[in-house]
Amino acid sequence: xxxxxxxxxxxxxxxxxxxxxxxxxxxxxxxxxxxxxxxxxxxxxxxxxxxxxxxxxxxxxxxxxxxxxxxxxxxxxxxxxxxxxxxxxxxxxxxxxxxxxxxxxxxxxxxxxxxxxxxxxxxxxxxxxxxxxxxxxxxxxxxxxxxxxxxxxxxxxxxxxxxxxxxxxxxxxxxxxxxxxxxxxxxxxxxxxxxxxxxxxxxxxxxxxxxxxxxxxxxxxxxxxxxxxxxxxxxxxxxxxxxxxxxxxxxxxxxxxxxxxxxxxxxxxxxxxxxxxxxxxxxxxxxxxxxxxxxxxxxxxxxxxxxxxxxxxxxxxxxxxxxxxxxxxxxxxxxxxxxxxxxxxxxxxxxxxxxxxxxxxxxxxxxxxxxxxxxxxxxxxxxxxxxxxxxxxxxxxxxxxxxxxxxxxxxxxxxxxxxxxxxxxxxxxxxxxxxxxxxxxxxxxxxxxxxxxxxxxxxxxxxxxxxxxxxxxxxxxxxxxxxxxxxxxxxxxxxxxx
Ligand SMILES: Cc1cc2nc3c(=O)[nH]c(=O)nc-3n(C[C@H](O)[C@H](O)[C@H](O)COP(=O)(O)OP(=O)(O)OC[C@H]3O[C@@H](n4cnc5c(N)ncnc54)[C@H](O)[C@@H]3O)c2cc1C
Numbered sequence: 001x002x003x004x005x006x007x008x009x010x011x012x013x014x015x016x017x018x019x020x021x022x023x024x025x026x027x028x029x030x031x032x033x034x035x036x037x038x039x040x041x042x043x044x045x046x047x048x049x050x051x052x053x054x055x056x057x058x059x060x061x062x063x064x065x066x067x068x069x070x071x072x073x074x075x076x077x078x079x080x081x082x083x084x085x086x087x088x089x090x091x092x093x094x095x096x097x098x099x100x101x102x103x104x105x106x107x108x109x110x111x112x113x114x115x116x117x118x119x120x121x122x123x124x125x126x127x128x129x130x131x132x133x134x135x136x137x138x139x140x141x142x143x144x145x146x147x148x149x150x151x152x153x154x155x156x157x158x159x160x161x162x163x164x165x166x167x168x169x170x171x172x173x174x175x176x177x178x179x180x181x182x183x184x185x186x187x188x189x190x191x192x193x194x195x196x197x198x199x200x201x202x203x204x205x206x207x208x209x210x211x212x213x214x215x216x217x218x219x220x221x222x223x224x225x226x227x228x229x230x231x232x233x234x235x236x237x238x239x240x241x242x243x244x245x246x247x248x249x250x251x252x253x254x255x256x257x258x259x260x261x262x263x264x265x266x267x268x269x270x271x272x273x274x275x276x277x278x279x280x281x282x283x284x285x286x287x288x289x290x291x292x293x294x295x296x297x298x299x300x301x302x303x304x305x306x307x308x309x310x311x312x313x314x315x316x317x318x319x320x321x322x323x324x325x326x327x328x329x330x331x332x333x334x335x336x337x338x339x340x341x342x343x344x345x346x347x348x349x350x351x352x353x354x355x356x357x358x359x360x361x362x363x364x365x366x367x368x369x370x371x372x373x374x375x376x377x378x379x380x381x382x383x384x385x386x387x388x389x390x391x392x393x394x395x396x397x398x399x400x401x402x403x404x405x406x407x408x409x410x411x412x413x414x415x416x417x418x419x420x421x422x423x424x425x426x427x428x429x430x431x432x433x434x435x436x437x438x439x440x441x442x443x444x445x446x447x448x449x450x451x452x453x454x455x456x457x458x459x460x461x462x463x464x465x466x467x468x469x470x471x472x473x474x475x476x477x478x479x480x481x482x483x484x485x486x487x488x489x490x491x492x493x494x495x496x497x498x
Contacts, residue, residue, distance in 0.1 A: 005060050006040065012052050015045035015089050027067065027083045031131075033369065034075035034460050038065075043088040047239050050084065051170040054237075057082050057490050058169075065492040066233040068108060068139030071131040073369060074459025076143065076232050076495060084237070086138055093117060094240060101245050102161055107138025107238045123245045126153035129455070130351040138238050143457040144209040144230035148350070151406035152278030152309065153246075155207045155455060157216055157229035162242035165228070168486045173236060175224040184224055187484040191217065191477070201474055204449040205375045206407045209457045210469050211496060212478050227481070232457055233492040235485040249278070249309030253316060254343045256335040257304045257327050258296050262401055263389070264330050265302055266382040269405055271326040272306060273378060275319070280406030281305040283349065287356040287400050292349040295334050304331070304405065305350050307343070353402040353411070360400065360415050367400060367413035368434065370461055371441045375409035376450035387444045388412060391437055409454035442468040458496055466496070 009017045018024075019040050028037045039062055044050050057064040065079030068086060077083070086108030093114065094104040098121055105114060111125075111132040118124050128147040129135055135145070137156075141163075146155035162176040173181045180188070191198065195218035202208065202215040209230045216226040228238060259265040262284055272280055284302045285293070296303060308319050316338065324333060337343045357367045376384045392399045392414055403411035416434065442452055442465055452469055453462055467475060482489075482497040 005056055009040070009042065009052065009056055013042065013044075013049050015049050016043040017041075027070075027085070028078070030067075030070035030075060030077050031073050032075040032078075032459065032461065034078055036075070036078040036080050038079055038083045039081055041083045041085060043085050045089045047166060047172070050166050050237055050239065053082055053084055054166065054168065054170045054490075058488065063490050063493050064237075066107075066138065066142070066237055068136030068142075069110065069131070069134040071129075071135045072139065072143060072459055073372070073456050074461040076457055076459040076492075077139070078460065079492065081490075087136060090239070091136075096121070098123070102242050103245050104162075104240060104242045105137050106240055107141075108136050111135055111137060111140060118245055119248070122248045124248050125156075125159060125243055125245050127156040127159065130354060137241060137243070141229055141238065141241065142232050144207075144213065144455065146207050146404070146407075146455045148279040148281050148305070148307070148347075148404060150207050150404055150409070150455065151280055152276075155209075155229070156243075157213060157226055159244045160223075160225045160229060160241065161244055163225045163228050163238055164240045165236040165238050167236050168488065168491050175227065176242075177225070178222050180224040184227075187481065188217065188224060188227075190480070195219075198474065198477070201471060203375075203451040203469060204377050205409075205451050205454060206377075207375065207409065207454045208451045209373075209455050210451045210453045210462075211458070211466050211474070212481055214474070214477060214481070230457060232459065232495045234482060234496050235491065237491070251310045251313055251316070252307060252338070252340070252343055253310075253319060254305065254307045254337045254346055255320075255323055255333050256292070256295065256346060257306060257323075257331045258298070258301055258334045259304065259327075259331050260298075260301045262302050263382065263385055265304055265405065266385050268327055268331055269378055269381055272304070272323070273406060275306075275322045275326050276308075277306045277406065278309045279305065279307040280404075281350050282402055282405040282410065283353055284401045286360075286398075287353045287402050289349050289352055289356060292335075292346075297334075303334070305347070350402075353400075357400040357402075357411075357413060360398075364418045365415055366418060368416040369413055370434075370438050370465075371445075371452065372411050372413050373409065373453045373456040374441065374445050374450055375404075375407055375454035376445060376448040378406075378408050380448040380450070381405070381408045384408075384444060384448055384450070385410070388441060391440055395433055395437060404454070407454060408450070438465075445469075460494055463495055463498060 063081035091108035
């Protein structure tokens with residue numbers, strides 16, 4: 001049957017279709033620990049190609065999953081059906097309107113390439129994951145990605161102006177500020193009268209990629225396009241997007257501040273935030289590369305990366321004074337940069353944190369990913385970090401910790417030795433330990449009204465835990481939304497709604 005499917009698709013497809021085994025192998029993995037072999041991989045050229053793929057998926061009982069660069073950490077883009085890769089053809093800037101500060105793009109454009117083009121016009125799109133040299137706008141929107149400037153500028157959800165998409169039955173839809181197609185409007189009707197109630201049940205955090213962001217559709221006005229942020233390709237296939245862009249900051253200053261421990265740094269977070277930085281990032285010593293380890297002159301402790309954007313050069317002295325006073329007496333400014341090259345140089349070490357974490361994979365030992373992206377409000381960050389470190393201590397685990405401290409969003413992973421297959425009893429004990437730690441951490445997150453994922457999303461790994469964040473009322477609306485969009489459950493099944 002699938003040979004016929006390949007022929008059938010090849011006949012009408014303008015882009016490319018492949019079932020070659022090396023291609024399927026390549027697309028069977030992303031940046032997670034999962035592996036799922038797809039049946040076919042398609043590289044669509046336009047909306048017609050997408051419709052053709054959807055038709056074939058329905059006719060042949062296959063699922064269909066979109067893929068950008070495959071840098072998701074929880075298996076979001078993996079599928080045993082058809083994978084649609086947008087990076088090969090649907091990767092263009094369609095329009096750049098400097099008057100209204102908007103850019104129109106196709107979903108497969110790489111964020112770093114878009115940045116390069118915007119920089120020529122002194123503009124930027126602030127959400128900037130450490131993976132931005134590879135990741136795509138379609139992937140960023142579908143995970144609601146952010147990165148360091150999430151503190152000053154929020155996640156990509158705040159930049160969505162217009163989305164063109166294709167429903168699971170091949171029909172076209174759109175959503176923009178204040179308006180959407182009739183079908184989507186009908187889906188959203190039951191939410192109109194209860195949106196305040198819904199929003200009150202969402203986590204109390206500055207960014208959130210868990211479940212569907214129903215809380216963002218009516219704030220402050222009707223923004224139906226926001227439904228697609230964090231929806232992980234489970235509702236529709238995005239074909240183009242209009243995004244808000246802003247002027248590049250005129251002046252920037254980056255400070256690196258040393259604290260003797262992560263907990264100490266957390267104690268000072270509120271004070272540092274009162275100085276209004278655009279970014280406040282944490283890097284603990286185990287994930288520092290050699291270039292900055294020498295700056296700290298210590299094997300322990302952590303660094304905060306604190307960046308300010310400002311309009312007048314004269315502000316630099318007052319910023320510097322304010323920061324020094326905010327971190328007094330435990331924090332020490334060990335490095336600072338005020339020109340773009342030096343700033344980018346220093347940021348390189350922070351961007352490298354996940355790679356440094358992955359370097360701890362030796363033999364069967366690896367950093368364990370499931371609670372690596374929690375967030376709590378800054379009021380609770382010190383208590384929360386203390387809870388997490390106490391758990392690592394209880395189970396005698398080494399760990400890495402870094403991330404977006406200013407958003408209360410820390411990326412932490414214990415280093416676990418995978419004992420599979422050698423000793424069943426050991427396996428059981430270890431599985432139980434991981435289960436206990438995960439449940440304890442997610443329980444704490446709930447206690448502090450946090451989220452289990454601030455920017456990485458749910459994917460295959462975290463979907464079973466969404467119920468830790470939302471009550472049955474909200475979960476019933478997730479089911480309702482998924483069923484309305486995708487009654488046959490063909491769009492990226494196994495993610496967000498099981
Ligand atoms: C080294 C490293 C560092 C990272 N740092 C950060 C960070 O700082 N901040 C952060 O937020 N994340 C970070 N991430 C996570 C990840 O890079 C981001 O989530 C990224 O935005 C995903 O983009 P992608 O193009 O790789 O998407 P993919 O992984 O390919 O896909 C992501 C989701 O988007 C869906 N999708 C893609 N295109 C479409 C479309 N056209 N229509 C509908 N759905 C679509 C897919 O089905 C999938 O569900 C990091 C990952 C790595 C490996």
